[in-house]
Structures are given as structure tokens and as C-alpha cells.
Amino acid sequence: MKESLVHETAKAYRRLLLAGSYPGRRFNLDMEALEFDFTMPFSRGLMLLIYTLIDAEVSFKVVGKSAQEATRLISRLTYGRPSDLSSADFIIVLEDATEAEKGEAILKSKVGTLIDPHRSATLVMAVGTFGEKNDLVLKGPGIREKSVISLGGLEALMTLREEKNREYPMGIDMVFVDHAGEILALPRTTQIERRSSSWPM
Amino acid sequence: MKNAYNFAFFDEGSKKEIRRATLKAVAIPGYQVPFASREMPIARGWGTGGLQVTLSLINRGDVIKVIDQGTDESVNAVSIRNLIQKTTGIQATIDTLEATVIQSRHRIPEEPLEEEQILVLQVPMPEPLRFVESSEYKTKRLHGDGEYSGAWLVLYEKIMKFGKMTGGAAHPVLVHDRYVMSPSPIPKYDNPRLDHSEGIQLFGAGREKKIYAIPPYTRVVSLAFDDYPFEVESQEGRVCRLCGARGVFFDELEDEKTHEVYYQCNDSSYCLKRLNQGGGDHV
Structure with a gap:
């Protein structure tokens, strides 16, 4: 690995840790100095997260139109093991995935067991921009009182997430990344309500 | 900086594994995430868990503080700080507020953590149920079921024997109303300071190969009975x-x-x- 990537992935990990620790807050991956000498069918921010998280010890599944090309690239660069939705440690949902594909990715992901809740999937979802809809209200560990966020059109999927996370400590953890390299995380502990209604999600 | 080894001592594969475990730990507050625990240039039981968590975190621009039972100057703290500095070239400080990452053995610094500051605690014995159950296979199931009678029993027996909850350090806590957790051998005085901390608190047990965490603004309650409330020193x-x-x-x-x-x-x-x-x- 290039020395610059050692520091870029260290920085990306710290932002991921901060994002996971303060759910709903957006952190920037700061990719000015980051150079990739290859092209990829998704954003540079997503590529950096993949580099940071995936190696030969874990499995992954890509969802989206260019999933095949992306899978080849990721396994070649990281030695990560391609897998299916129900067993993947990391599920990478590309921006061009259909609503149905995104929903399926959440529903089929693994939630771990009561004894090993860490054997669950982390979904890394790409968005164009987060937007300023500010429709979702978050509560839970890492949030002082509440946090209000936008999810770039993925808000409706949060009902499926709620379904998966019904039996805490089992559940899925999610990370969102936009084109500008902003990331936001929703660990399984975060409770989400839609602002416009009192329905918990 | 030219070195014969990778930045922050570890190879990138080792860092990734520790990082993934730490991210899971933050997502499941108080749950002990198993990890591989690498061989370190110090012996297991001397802070290797904390050191591994720290080395996976550190990057250029960080400022490290290392304390051992409250002091920056003890041999253990100095050795660990030297190792971190030698393998990363980052700055060190003794000022709690100046540090971005604080590694500690058996104390939470007197000055409260600020947002985005990370406290890494070294843990000799992460399993709060080990006194009543020697089998890891069984304690994992007890945690899964939220079956903590054993932890209560330990406290109850102390009250029966000594009339109060004795034990000066590592008094167990309930994290996010789900997991009973050992806060590492910090004095009881430090227990209330785990609750709703602004900073991130990570726990590394090298010998026992576990990483766990308390994210910021998380409810942490020291175990106690209604008629025998928790008391600090x-x-x-x-x-x-x-x-x-x-x-x-x-x-x-x-x-x-x-x-x-x-x-x-x-x-x-x-x-x-x-x-x-x-x-x-x-x-």
C-alpha cells in the first residue's frame, strides 16, 4: 500500500469512528490529497471507505447497476471476498441501485446473533447529496438530546432498517457517503422518527 | 519520517481488523467484541489492548497523552508513550485538554473529556461475570440473554460479608440499559464520569482479546441495590x-x-x- 494511503485510510477511519460515535453528524473525509490511479464506477469517498474497511478477512456484496464491475475492482484491490446479501460483512449499495434493490439489501442483510451481535452486516450506502430536508429526528447513544438529519432520498428505507433492528443488540449498522466525501453513520442503537409524523421508524 | 516498520508499528491488515472491531464496539455499547490481539513489543497484561486500540487510531497531527494510575511519569506510561512516538512521530502532551487521544491505565483524567476526544482504557479483565463463571462459552450466552444474576450475586455477597459493597476498583456498570460491563480497574470515583461523557471511551483488553466501547452521551449506571446505593470513595x-x-x-x-x-x-x-x-x- 502506498504510504499516502496509510494516512488517508487512518484519517477515514477516524472520521468513521466519529460518525459512529456521534450518529447523525456529518464528517468530511477530506480527500484533497487523495489520488487513485484508476477509474471506478462510484465516488472516491466510497472507494476510500472500502479501502479502509475491507480486506481478505471479510466478505462484501455490491448492489447497483455496475455491481459486477465494482465487485471485480474491489476484490482485486482489497482481496475482500465477494459474497451474497445474507452473509456479507459489508454491503455496498451504489447510488444507481433501484429502490427495490436497496430495500432488499437491508432486508436480507445479516443481523448477528444474541451471542455474537457483532457478526452483523454494515451497509455502506452512496447518496448524491444529503440535502436539507431535515426530516428525520434521531435519538440514542452518541446524541446529546436529538439530531435532525436528511438522508438524500433514502429516508423511506428507514422503516426497513427499523424492522431489522427490532431485536437489539442484533441489528445492522449503516454508513452513508455523498459525492463530496461527507459521511454520516446510523449505528443500530439510533432511534429514528419522521419529523412530519409521530410514527416511529 | 523514515522507519524500518509501518506507520504506527502495525501492518495495515492488523490495523483494519482492530478498526473494524472498534467500530462494532461503538455500535453496540458495552458489548465485548473479540479481536485477534497481536503480539506487541510489551508483554500481554501490560497495556497491549489499549496500545493496539491507540495505534489503530493514531494519525499524523494527533497529540497523545499516556497515563498510568493518574500519572504521566510512571515507567509504564513513559514506555508506551515512547513507543507510540517512536513509531508515529506524533506530538505528546501531559495536558488532558490538549490531547486528541488519551491512553490510560486505571484512571479517567480529572478534567472532563471534550467532544471528539478519545480515551483509551487498558483492561486486564474485561469480563464482569468471570468471578462467577469461568467458561467464556457460558458468559457469552449470559450476556446474550441479559442474565446478570451472577454480577448482582457478587455484590450481594460483599454486602453480606462486609456490610457494604467493597471492592475499590472495576465496579461493574450497566451500559445503555443492556450490557453489564467492567469499566476496567478505575476507582469508583471515576464510575459516574463514564455516564454521558462528551468524549469517546474505548476499552482494549489485549490478553483477553476484547475491545469494547462507551460512545458519547450514553447512559452508564453503576450496579447497586435500592437499599445499598452506589457510593464513590x-x-x-x-x-x-x-x-x-x-x-x-x-x-x-x-x-x-x-x-x-x-x-x-x-x-x-x-x-x-x-x-x-x-x-x-x-x-
Whole structure:
């Protein structure tokens, strides 16, 4: 690995840790100095997260139109093991995935067991921009009182997430990344309500 | 910086594995995430868990502080700090507020953590149920079921034997109303400070191969009974001989000649800061 990537992935990990620790807050991956000498069918921010998280010890599944090309690239660069939705440690949902594909990715992901809740999937979802809809209200560990966020059109999927996370400590953890390299995380502990209604999600 | 080894000592694969475990730990507060625990240039049981978590975190621009039972100057703290500095080239400090990452053995610094600051605690024995159940296979199931009678029993037996919850350190806590967790051997005085901390608290147990975490703003309650409430060590009437501080956690010392008992702030850099700010009444 290039020395610059050692520091870029260290920085990306710290932002991921901060994002996971303060759910709903957006952190920037700061990719000015980051150079990739290859092209990829998704954003540079997503590529950096993949580099940071995936190696030969874990499995992954890509969802989206260019999933095949992306899978080849990721396994070649990281030695990560391609897998299916129900067993993947990391599920990478590309921006061009259909609503149905995104929903399926959440529903089929693994939630771990009561004894090993860490054997669950982390979904890394790409968005164009987060937007300023500010429709979702978050509560839970890492949030002082509440946090209000936008999810770039993925808000409706949060009902499926709620379904998966019904039996805490089992559940899925999610990370969102936009084109500008902003990331936001929703660990399984975060409770989400839609602002416009009192329905918990 | 030219080195014969990778930045922060570890190879990138090792860092990734520790990082993934830490991210899971933050997502499941109080749950002990197993990890591979690498061989380190210090022996297991001497802070390798904390050191591994720290090395996976550190990057250029970080400022590290390492303390051992409240002091920056003990052999263990100095050795670990030197290793981190030698393999990363980052700056070190003794000022709690200046540090981005603080590695500690058995104390939470006197000054409260700020947002985005990371405290890494070294943990000798992460399993709060180990006193009542020696099998890891079984304790994992007890955690899965939320079956913590054993942890309550340990406290109950202390009350029956001594009339109060004895045990000066590592008093178990309930994290996010789900997992009973060992806070590492911090004094009871530090337990309430785990609750709704602004910073991130990570726990690394190298010998036992576990990483766990308390994210910021998380409910942490020390186990206690209604009729035997949790009590911290009383510091009443004690004054630091050096800086005059009251109401902090003290070391109790004895003058070798006069045998007079006196007290000093346990957090040595906090004491020094107070002295430099002119807070010392006696020096």
C-alpha cells in the first residue's frame, strides 16, 4: 500500500469512528490529497471507505447497476471476498441501485446473533447529496438530546432498517457517503422518527 | 519520517481488523467484541489492548497523552508513550485538554473529556461475570440473554460479608440499559464520569482479546441495590498537599519520618496545571 494511503485510510477511519460515535453528524473525509490511479464506477469517498474497511478477512456484496464491475475492482484491490446479501460483512449499495434493490439489501442483510451481535452486516450506502430536508429526528447513544438529519432520498428505507433492528443488540449498522466525501453513520442503537409524523421508524 | 516498520508499528491488515472491531464496539455499547490481539513489543497484561486500540487510531497531527494510575511519569506510561512516538512521530502532551487521544491505565483524567476526544482504557479483565463463571462459552450466552444474576450475586455477597459493597476498583456498570460491563480497574470515583461523557471511551483488553466501547452521551449506571446505593470513595476533608485541590481523587501518602498521612492529587498533570496557574497554596 502506498504510504499516502496509510494516512488517508487512518484519517477515514477516524472520521468513521466519529460518525459512529456521534450518529447523525456529518464528517468530511477530506480527500484533497487523495489520488487513485484508476477509474471506478462510484465516488472516491466510497472507494476510500472500502479501502479502509475491507480486506481478505471479510466478505462484501455490491448492489447497483455496475455491481459486477465494482465487485471485480474491489476484490482485486482489497482481496475482500465477494459474497451474497445474507452473509456479507459489508454491503455496498451504489447510488444507481433501484429502490427495490436497496430495500432488499437491508432486508436480507445479516443481523448477528444474541451471542455474537457483532457478526452483523454494515451497509455502506452512496447518496448524491444529503440535502436539507431535515426530516428525520434521531435519538440514542452518541446524541446529546436529538439530531435532525436528511438522508438524500433514502429516508423511506428507514422503516426497513427499523424492522431489522427490532431485536437489539442484533441489528445492522449503516454508513452513508455523498459525492463530496461527507459521511454520516446510523449505528443500530439510533432511534429514528419522521419529523412530519409521530410514527416511529 | 523514515522507519524500518509501518506507520504506527502495525501492518495495515492488523490495523483494519482492530478498526473494524472498534467500530462494532461503538455500535453496540458495552458489548465485548473479540479481536485477534497481536503480539506487541510489551508483554500481554501490560497495556497491549489499549496500545493496539491507540495505534489503530493514531494519525499524523494527533497529540497523545499516556497515563498510568493518574500519572504521566510512571515507567509504564513513559514506555508506551515512547513507543507510540517512536513509531508515529506524533506530538505528546501531559495536558488532558490538549490531547486528541488519551491512553490510560486505571484512571479517567480529572478534567472532563471534550467532544471528539478519545480515551483509551487498558483492561486486564474485561469480563464482569468471570468471578462467577469461568467458561467464556457460558458468559457469552449470559450476556446474550441479559442474565446478570451472577454480577448482582457478587455484590450481594460483599454486602453480606462486609456490610457494604467493597471492592475499590472495576465496579461493574450497566451500559445503555443492556450490557453489564467492567469499566476496567478505575476507582469508583471515576464510575459516574463514564455516564454521558462528551468524549469517546474505548476499552482494549489485549490478553483477553476484547475491545469494547462507551460512545458519547450514553447512559452508564453503576450496579447497586435500592437499599445499598452506589457510593464513590469519600474524599471529604482531604486537601492536596501540593496544589490545595479539594474534591478530586487523591493518593494517600505517608511521611517516612513523621508518619503523618497526607494527600496529593492522583492526576499529576492536573495538579501541575493548578500549580502553574497559581492554584498552589503550599508550594
